[in-house]
Amino acid sequence: MAVATTGPSHPPPRPHAPVDTDSPARKDRAPAPSAASMAQRIRQDVIRMAGGPEGAHVGGSLSCADLVAVLYAELLRPGDSFVLSKGHAAPALYSALAQLGLIPADELDGYARPGSRLFGHPPYDLPGVDFATGSLGHGLGLSVGLALAERLRGGDRHVYTLLGDGELQEGSVWEAALLAGHRGLPGLVAAVDRNGLQITGATEDCVALEPLDAKFAAFGWQVRGVDGHDLPALREALRPSPSGPVAVIARTVKGRGVPFLERRVAGHYAKLKPALVRRALAALGRLATDGAS
Amino acid sequence: MSRAPAAADAAGPPDAADPAAEQDTQAALGPDPRAAYREALLTLAAADPRVICLDSDTGGLENTFGERFPERYINVGIAEANLMTVAAGLARRGFIPYVHTMAAFATMRAGEFLKLDVVGNRLPVRVIATHGGVSAAHFGTSHFALEDLAVTRVLADLAVVVPGDARQIGAAVSQLHELPGPGYLRLGRSATPAPPGPAPGLLLGRARVLREGADVTLVAAGPLPLLFALEAAEVLAGDGIGAQVLDLHTLHPVDRDGLLAGCRGRAGVVTVEEHRPQGGLGDAVAEVVSAELAVPLLRVAVRGRPGTRVADQRTALEAHGVSTGAVVDAARGLLARAP
Numbered sequence: 001m002a003v004a005t006t007g008p009s010h011p012p013p014r015p016h017a018p019v020d021t022d023s024p025a026r027k028d029r030a031p032a033p034s035a036a037s038m039a040q041r042i043r044q045d046v047i048r049m050a051g052g053p054e055g056a057h058v059g060g061s062l063s064c065a066d067l068v069a070v071l072y073a074e075l076l077r078p079g080d081s082f083v084l085s086k087g088h089a090a091p092a093l094y095s096a097l098a099q100l101g102l103i104p105a106d107e108l109d110g111y112a113r114p115g116s117r118l119f120g121h122p123p124y125d126l127p128g129v130d131f132a133t134g135s136l137g138h139g140l141g142l143s144v145g146l147a148l149a150e151r152l153r154g155g156d157r158h159v160y161t162l163l164g165d166g167e168l169q170e171g172s173v174w175e176a177a178l179l180a181g182h183r184g185l186p187g188l189v190a191a192v193d194r195n196g197l198q199i200t201g202a203t204e205d206c207v208a209l210e211p212l213d214a215k216f217a218a219f220g221w222q223v224r225g226v227d228g229h230d231l232p233a234l235r236e237a238l239r240p241s242p243s244g245p246v247a248v249i250a251r252t253v254k255g256r257g258v259p260f261l262e263r264r265v266a267g268h269y270a271k272l273k274p275a276l277v278r279r280a281l282a283a284l285g286r287l288a289t290d291g292a293s
Numbered sequence: 294m295s296r297a298p299a300a301a302d303a304a305g306p307p308d309a310a311d312p313a314a315e316q317d318t319q320a321a322l323g324p325d326p327r328a329a330y331r332e333a334l335l336t337l338a339a340a341d342p343r344v345i346c347l348d349s350d351t352g353g354l355e356n357t358f359g360e361r362f363p364e365r366y367i368n369v370g371i372a373e374a375n376l377m378t379v380a381a382g383l384a385r386r387g388f389i390p391y392v393h394t395m396a397a398f399a400t401m402r403a404g405e406f407l408k409l410d411v412v413g414n415r416l417p418v419r420v421i422a423t424h425g426g427v428s429a430a431h432f433g434t435s436h437f438a439l440e441d442l443a444v445t446r447v448l449a450d451l452a453v454v455v456p457g458d459a460r461q462i463g464a465a466v467s468q469l470h471e472l473p474g475p476g477y478l479r480l481g482r483s484a485t486p487a488p489p490g491p492a493p494g495l496l497l498g499r500a501r502v503l504r505e506g507a508d509v510t511l512v513a514a515g516p517l518p519l520l521f522a523l524e525a526a527e528v529l530a531g532d533g534i535g536a537q538v539l540d541l542h543t544l545h546p547v548d549r550d551g552l553l554a555g556c557r558g559r560a561g562v563v564t565v566e567e568h569r570p571q572g573g574l575g576d577a578v579a580e581v582v583s584a585e586l587a588v589p590l591l592r593v594a595v596r597g598r599p600g601t602r603v604a605d606q607r608t609a610l611e612a613h614g615v616s617t618g619a620v621v622d623a624a625r626g627l628l629a630r631a632p
Contacts, residue, residue, distance in 0.1 A: 124413055130385055135409055141375045142410060145382015148367060152345070152388065172406070175375035182370075 035231050038099055039069035040288050043257050045095035045108055047272065047280045054112040055271025057088040057120070059261055063195040063228070063252040064089050064162060070234040071160055072096040079157040081130055081146050085139020086164035086193060087121035093129075094118055102128035137170025139163060140190055144176045147188040147245075158187045158240045166198030169207050174219070180245040181220025188245040189238055190221075193228065195254035199268055216247035228252035257287040323487035323516070324459040326480045327423055331357050333466035334391060334421075338362050341470070343389040349376045351393050351423070373398040377406035377418075384416035389470070395429070396422035396438030396479055404444055411475050412448045419469055420477045425455070426515065426567030427599050427609045428481035434600030438479075443572020445477045446545050452476040453545040454497060455514040458488055461495040461542065468497040483606070485516035488523055498543050500551035506535030509624045510556045513565040514541050514574045517610055521593075522565050525620035536624060544577050552581050561589040561627030565620055567610060570594035589630070591623040 033041070042065040050056040064086070071082055084093050091111065098105045103117075103126065110116035117126055121134025131142050143161040150157050167173065180188055192212065196203055203209050213223040221244065226237035228250030237248045254268070255261030258280040261270065272280065335358060338344040346358040348368040359366035369376050373394050380390035392399075399407065399422040411418045422441060429436035445453045452472055456465045462480065469476040493501050500512075503519070504526050513522040519540055526536035539555045541547070556562050562582060566574035575592035582590060596614040604612060 131381065131410065132413055135405060137374075138378055138406065138410055141378025141406070142382045142385075144375070145379040145384075146386060147382075148379065149383045149386035149388055152364065152383075153386070172374040172378070175369075175372035176378065179369050179372070179375060179379065 033073060033099055035066075035069045035073040035235070038073045038096065039066045039231070040284065041099055042069055042092050042095040043284050043287075044281060045098070046091045047258065047277055047284065049091040049094075049108065049111040050270055051272045051274065051277035052111050052113065054120070055269060056091050056111070057268065058091075058270045058272070059197070059254040059264070059267035060086060060164060060193065060195065061089045061092040062256045062258065062261065063254045064193045064250075065092050065256065066229045066231060067162065067191055067193065067234055067238075067250055067252070068092045068096050070231055070238060072100060074235055075158075075238055076160070077158070079155075081143070081157070081159045083131055083139040083143045083146070083159070083161040084122055084133055085143075085161050086136065086167055087133030087139075088164075089162070089193070090118070090120060090122050090134075093122060097126075097128045100128075136164065136167040137172035140173050140176035140180075143188060143190065144180045144185065147180070147185040148183070150187060151185065156187060158189065160189045160191065160238070162191045162193060164198075165192055165194045165196065165203050165209060165212075166206070168192065168209050168212070177216065177219045177221065184220065184244040186242045186244060187240045189240050189248060190245065191238060191248040191250055193252050194249050195252045197254045197263070197265055197268065199265075201265055212249055213247075216249075221245045221247040223247045223249065225249045225251065229256060257284050259283055321486055322484040324462075325484045326456075326459040326462060326516075327353060327482070329459045329462040330421065330466060330478075330480055333463040334358060335361060336463075337467065337470055338365065341389070343387060345383055345388045345390045347376055347380050347383070347390045347392045349373050349392075349394045349398075351395070354393060373403040374406045377403045378410050380418045381410035381414060381416050384411075384418050385414065389417050389419070391419045391421055393421045393423070395424040395436060396426075396441040397424065397436055399477075400438065400441040400444040408448055412451045415450050415474045417473060418475050420475070421480065422477060423480045424482045425479040426481065426517075426606070427595070427613075428483060428567075428606045430482070430606050430609065431603045433603075437600060439567075439569045439595050439599075440572070441479060442544055442566070442568050442574065443576075446572065446577060450474050451545065452497070452543070453479075454543050455479045456495065456516075457501065457514070457519045457540040457542050458485065458492070458516045460487075460492045464495040465497065465542070468495075479515070481516060481606070485606070486520055488516070488520050490523070495542060498546060498548055500548040500555060501540035501542065502537070502551075502555065503540055504536065504538035506530075506537040507558070508535045508560055509627055510537045510539065510559045510562045511565060511620060511624065512539045512541050512552070512555070512562060512574065512578050514544060515567045517607060518565040518567055518574075518593075518615065521615065521617045521620050522563075524617040525624065528617065528621050529624055532625075534624065534628060541574060541578065544574060547577050547581055549581050552578060553585055556582050556586055556588060559588060560631035561591065561624075563591050563593060563620055563623040563627065565593045565615065566595075567615060568594055570596065589627055591627060593619045593623055
């Protein structure tokens with residue numbers, strides 16, 4: 001038809017039946033590392049990316065490293081989805097994708113460099129990424145759409161999303177939360193990286209979010225609080241429920257594992273000089289040997 | 294109180310209590326755009342199980358689509374941002390969501406969600422935007438959409454369609470359905486007067502030639518602008534001026550060849566739209582024509598500040614620069630300055 005020939009370029013139409021070829025959870029490509037080793041590698045990769053020419057959102061990428069690792073190493077099954085609503089934690093996501101072989105490991109070296117696919121926020125058309133994100137307040141609604149699709153298909157694929165705590169100041173988050181609660185969507189898990197900080201300081205000093213658990217509960221969600229750096233506890237807390245949406249408030253430390261970044265407002269975004277990259281990697285080595293992760 | 298004779302009834306204001314009088318007024322009008330759309334959607338949904346009706350509590354879908362296909366009717370509530378994101382999620386898994394809100398809310402309130410989640414991902418979401426232009430009439434400025442075509446036209450992968458009149462809606466919907474990417478369909482709120490003459494079929498991406506004329510070109514989109522253009526062509530014909538009338542219902546992608554063929558060799562082009570002069574039909578035409586032809590272009594578009602006094606759609610347009618007379622004046626002005 002006329003508009004198709006003169007019109008915008010589109011990918012070919014999707015087949016009639018909903019498909020899951022874009023799922024981030026194609027673990028068949030490479031053997032999945034353990035959550036602990038994956039988390040440690042994420043932290044190291046994040047530091048290396050922050051040592052690149054543009055720096056990186058290092059604090060919020062480190063705070064969610066354990067959570068992202070548990071999802072990719074242990075929970076995401078083929079067909080399941082993960083939406084990184086706090087798109088500025090892209091370095092953590094890229095590391096997980098590389099560790100699973102969805103993108104080449106050496107591609108991480110190009111992070112934010114000219115010619116790379118790896119922008120500071122997840123781009124369109126990256127393998128394993130269903131949606132470009134970065135503007136806050138989009139991921140939960142996208143995940144609700146995925147979960148509604150799953151219910152319509154009669155399937156049991158799970159949908160996970162990770163939100164920043166500061167992101168909860170976006171009103172669109174609550175539009176989506178209201179709908180998910182009303183529909184009692186099973187298989188949907190929204191994790192909040194509750195590191196307590198945003199660009200100008202503490203979330204509670206900017207626009208207070210507490211009591212966060214009560215807010216989600218009032219919207220019809222099951223709420224679970226968890227230490228966001230306790231891997232076995234995360235594994236339990238992140239399990240979806242067949243009876244409705246689950247909000248996981250993961251208490252985390254911004255800049256986790258690197259003392260000069262931990263709980264520092266300035267660690268939100270940093271460009272690390274080589275000496276600091278070495279210091280940070282050494283600190284991460286101690287974190288691993290102490291078994292603290 | 295004694296009733297006036299029937300003849301006086303017909304000439305006077307319609308009496309809502311009198312079915313015959315109501316019918317008389319309706320006879321001058323084309324089909325109701327939203328009813329025509331719903332009929333087209335129900336036909337599609339019966340044939341294609343991928344069709345999902347996403348509603349933002351607009352009214353009129355819950356008791357039509359919702360009753361016929363309850364599993365595929367999802368009312369997200371009064372939450373237009375979420376309407377777009379949820380649609381993107383559904384489309385990513387192979388469904389074809391039809392999202393419903395007013396043009397003003399689809400493009401401005403939910404604009405970023407439309408841009409990033411729907412259009413950015415090139416997902417086959419169909420945005421059905423009612424109350425286009427000033428068709429919301431007495432509802433007032435909050436419900437007017439005079440910027441939506443500027444917003445949607447710059448979203449590069451979004452097909453933008455403004456059916457010429459309600460008789461074209463069915464064809465527009467069924468053709469939009471076949472697109473692999475996203476689409477935006479702008480509809481009015483209420484029935485508008487049926488344009489004179491036959492209604493040639495609509496083919497998305499191809500301008501409709503509604504009248505041939507060698508002297509000047511009138512390009513319009515939307516029911517009342519098209520009506521004004523056709524009325525103006527009739528007036529101009531009385532002066533011996535031949536006006537070519539094009540219905541440019543698809544504003545993106547624009548029918549470049551059809552537009553150039555319809556404008557070439559004429560003294561100038563007048564565009565007529567229910568939109569601000571910036572970013573809408575006039576600019577869409579100018580972007581094509583100015584690159585190829587040395588013809589002047591005048592925009593008949595909404596000026597000033599509609600929404601300070603209650604008026605019906607047509608009156609509001611006429612009071613703000615969009616009328617048959619404005620088109621005639623613009624065309625005559627172009628011809629007067631022609632060498």
